[in-house]
Every structure is written in structure tokens, then in C-alpha cells.
Amino acid sequence: MADRQGVLVIGEVANGKLNPSSTEMLAHGRKLADSLKEPLSIALLGQDLGAAPKEAIAFGADKVHAVTDPLLKEYQVDAYLAAITKVAQQHTPRVVLLAKGPIGSEVGPRLAFRLDTAVIQDCLEVRIDAEKKLVGNRPVYGGNCMATITSLGEPMMAIVRPKTGDPLARNDSRHGEVVAFSPRLEASVIKSRVVERVEKAQEGVRLEDAAIVVSGGRGLGSAAPFTNEIKDLADLLGAAIGASRAVVDSGWISHDHQVGLTGKTIAPNLYIMVGISGASQHMAGCSAAKVIVAINRDSDAVIFNDARYGVAGDWKKVLPAFIQQIRAMK
Structure with a gap:
């Protein structure tokens, strides 16, 4: 554990902007990082990240890993998993956070397996305890009870529900570091391909x-x-x-x-x-x-x-x- 440091948020980017769930994860991550007295970083993946890295710093990140590759133009689980694994292995964070959703729920367990650790899923709250362990509260038994789970793995990982906390106030005067990261993905990492995308019919606001x-x-x-x-x-x-x-x-x-x-x-x-x-x-x-x-x-x-x-x-x-x-x- 001594070699590991910091909190890493796996962020999501849409149309060159930071996904709202990622701003919420940065708020959760900031709280954990401050408790540990360690830095907060975020990994953003895509082919063109637009203004998302600057947004991430404005919402609390100390460092942004700008992970770009042609195979990351659109979300594909194998490519994302390979890229995120490389980031996590190279930068060895103490804590990794993902937002619950199509990406977090698909990538999170696979990433935990790749890193030989465990992940606390569906958390409503995360915190650091007195022994610097990650603790998550999550519903169990069909939502009839709440379980408090302590992570014992390295790195410690959690998948957190969106809308369980407010983002930090945006501060465009914050300074942070944006570091370019090229995962150099090979086409052979892709084990499946998207055949068709169907937009779900939506009446009114989500x-x-x-x-x-x-x-x-x-x-x-x-x-x-x-x-x-x-x-x-x-x-x-x-x-x-x-x-x-x-x-x-x-x-x-x-x-x-x-x-x-x-x-x-x-x-x-x-x-x-x-x-x-x-x-x-x-x-x-x-x-x-x-x-x-x-x-x-x-x-x-x-x-x-x-x-x-x-x-x-x-x-x-x-x-x-x-x-x-x-x-x-x-």
C-alpha cells in the first residue's frame, strides 16, 4: 500500500464535455483525497477530449490523464478496459472510483479483475476510515437493508451511484496538470463490435x-x-x-x-x-x-x-x- 497514492476517478466525456456524473465523482473523490491528504486525478478517454480536461480541473481534479487513441473514439468495453488498465498500472492509485452506469458497471468489475483486487458496487456513500481504508455503504436484500463494506484490496475500488452528492462549485481559476497519455492500443484488443445503436424512445425529460x-x-x-x-x-x-x-x-x-x-x-x-x-x-x-x-x-x-x-x-x-x-x- 505504501507505493500507492492518490484517488483516481474514471471519468466520462460526451461531445467534448465532462459528463455530469463525472463531476459528482470528482466531488466524492475530492472528499476521499482530502481525508488521505493525497492528490485527486481523473482519467478521461476518447479521441478528442475537447474542453473536458479543463472542466475536470475546475471541478476539483489536481491532475488529468488525457487518454487518447483512435480506438477510443466511441465507447467499446475492450478498448476502454485496456486503456484504463494501463493508466491504473502505471500510476498506481490508492483508490479508484467509477460512476454507476453503462460504462462504470461494465468496466468496473473487469478492471478489478485485471488489477487483482475487489470492487464495492452500487455505493450510496464512500469514505475513508481511521485505518485509511475505503468504506462504502450500499443497499442489499432488495434495498431492505444497508451494508457497510470495507475494501481490503489494492487498489481500493468503488462504483458509486450518480445523484448521491452534489458536484463541487466550478472554479475556473483552479490550477492543475493535464498529462497526455497514449495507451497505444492494438486492434486485437477488440473482442466485440457494435453492430447497431438504437436510441431508447423517451417521452419528455429523463x-x-x-x-x-x-x-x-x-x-x-x-x-x-x-x-x-x-x-x-x-x-x-x-x-x-x-x-x-x-x-x-x-x-x-x-x-x-x-x-x-x-x-x-x-x-x-x-x-x-x-x-x-x-x-x-x-x-x-x-x-x-x-x-x-x-x-x-x-x-x-x-x-x-x-x-x-x-x-x-x-x-x-x-x-x-x-x-x-x-x-x-x-
Whole structure:
């Protein structure tokens, strides 16, 4: 361990800009690096990284490994894995962080195998303990419990959920080092190829990116409100539609809309919850919401402990009146 130093974030670049999840990972990484009193670096991969390296420094990185190669023009797991492995082997970080997502979830376990270590997956929180070990909190048993896991490998690795922390404030006056790194990849590293890319049909704003989210829970009584009152309110506010786990398990709406430990993690400016009790499994997925508004007929529902504004009443009366008032204001 003595030879290892620093925290390395595996970043993601899209159209020459830093992916939002990477700015969040830099915030997590900055906290870990400060605890260790060691530097924070980030590896950015692509053929043309654009302004992403400067962005990374502005969001907290001390050093940027600018990893460029023609085979990295688009994401391909074999090429990315080969390049990241070379970076990690050459620079021997103490900690490696990835964002949970298509890239992190695919590359992370493979990278851990290549580096002969282990990775803590699906973390909601990471920290350094008194013995300078990486500790991660993650959901287990279908989100019904939280496990605290200590990494014993070298390097210590974690895959962290996006939306579990805010990025640091951007500071374009920060100074850092950008180091060019050429992995010199051979075409033979590619074991698979992309045959076709199909964009997923998306109606309205993505749940994870929405500034406003309207969610329904089991208290709605049936699936009908999701195509009526909930949808009407969401359309009026330009909001995405979310749901509790109980609703998804009942088949009232697809899993794409689920918020919580076993669903999406969101951080909207405004989160309106209708008929949701506020169980910890759900709240873990929306704890970063700036303002929570709760509508629930049970005045003792635990959601009112977390909501800034609460309405104890029958949603069938409250929601139509709320919708009417919003329409009158437009």
C-alpha cells in the first residue's frame, strides 16, 4: 500500500464535455483525497477530449490523464478496459472510483479483475476510515437493508451511484496538470463490435435529469392516476413521472419510473410525492431533492418528517384543486 497514492476517478466525456456524473465523482473523490491528504486525478478517454480536461480541473481534479487513441473514439468495453488498465498500472492509485452506469458497471468489475483486487458496487456513500481504508455503504436484500463494506484490496475500488452528492462549485481559476497519455492500443484488443445503436424512445425529460418530479405511491389505489391526474400535473409543470417500489411491483407503471434504492436516484429542485408514505427505501433515492412536497391522507405518515410542505388530505380532492390553481396561473 505504501507505493500507492492518490484517488483516481474514471471519468466520462460526451461531445467534448465532462459528463455530469463525472463531476459528482470528482466531488466524492475530492472528499476521499482530502481525508488521505493525497492528490485527486481523473482519467478521461476518447479521441478528442475537447474542453473536458479543463472542466475536470475546475471541478476539483489536481491532475488529468488525457487518454487518447483512435480506438477510443466511441465507447467499446475492450478498448476502454485496456486503456484504463494501463493508466491504473502505471500510476498506481490508492483508490479508484467509477460512476454507476453503462460504462462504470461494465468496466468496473473487469478492471478489478485485471488489477487483482475487489470492487464495492452500487455505493450510496464512500469514505475513508481511521485505518485509511475505503468504506462504502450500499443497499442489499432488495434495498431492505444497508451494508457497510470495507475494501481490503489494492487498489481500493468503488462504483458509486450518480445523484448521491452534489458536484463541487466550478472554479475556473483552479490550477492543475493535464498529462497526455497514449495507451497505444492494438486492434486485437477488440473482442466485440457494435453492430447497431438504437436510441431508447423517451417521452419528455429523463427522470434522473428532471428539475421537477411528480411521483405516485400505493396510496393512489390503482394505475389510473398515472395516466390522468399525475400525468396532468407533470405535463403542466414540465416534470418527469416517478413512482414508489410498491407501485412498480403492482404493475401500475414500468420500472423505469421507480425512485429508491432499487430504482433511480434523483435530485430535482422540486419533488411532489402523492400517496407515498416515505419509507427509507424510497427516500434513499430522493434525499438530494431540494424541496419535497407531500400529499398523503395519513397525517402521521413519516414522509411529513422529510417534506418541506405537506398536505394531509385525500389526494382525490387535493390534486385536482392543485391542478386547477396551476392552470389558472398560466
